[in-house]
Amino acid sequence: MRLEFDEFYQYEAYIKTGDSRRDSISQSAMEGLSDALNRRTTIEPVGVRGVDPEVDPLVFYPFLYWPVTRDAPSLSPKAADALNNFMASGGTILFDTQDAGDQAFLGNTQHPGLARITENLDVPGLTQVPEDHVLTKSFYLIQVYPGRWANGPVWVD
Secondary structure, three states: OOOOHHHHOOEEEEEOOOOHHHHHHHHHHHHHHHHHHHHHOOOOOOEEEEEOOOOOOOOOOOEEEEEOOOOOOOOOHHHHHHHHHHHHOOOEEEEEOOOHHHHHHHOOOOOHHHHHHHOOOOOOOOEEOOOOOHHHHOOOOOOOOOOOOOOOOOEEO
16 A cells, blocks of 8 residues: 555554554554544544654654653664654654553652663753643643543653
């Protein structure tokens, strides 16, 4: 199947981890996001794709969801370059460390998987979302950041 350039922009994407269970959950979560976007906005995604930054062109996707495990390996130089180019051209990556429930035991320790995958990425300085952030004033009117653990820290540029 050959897709035209503008057809890619109609898809949501997540980074494939190689773990079929985790990738299936990511697929389902992104499909839920697509449904919400279709209901609440003028954005009309038509599907979800799993991508590998090592081989897939990322320029076609405005947003990537990345479930980061504690044992995530370091990125290859090629994948790091692709992701840096993606972010430099306006792309957004949501890194989900999926460990909010473990934070009571882990304290403020650095997430080892996130540290490895971001060591060669040009991630801008992040800060926790302040109460007066545009997310709370936009049409989304987000006051509570939903997820498995409500009101966990959310970091933005």
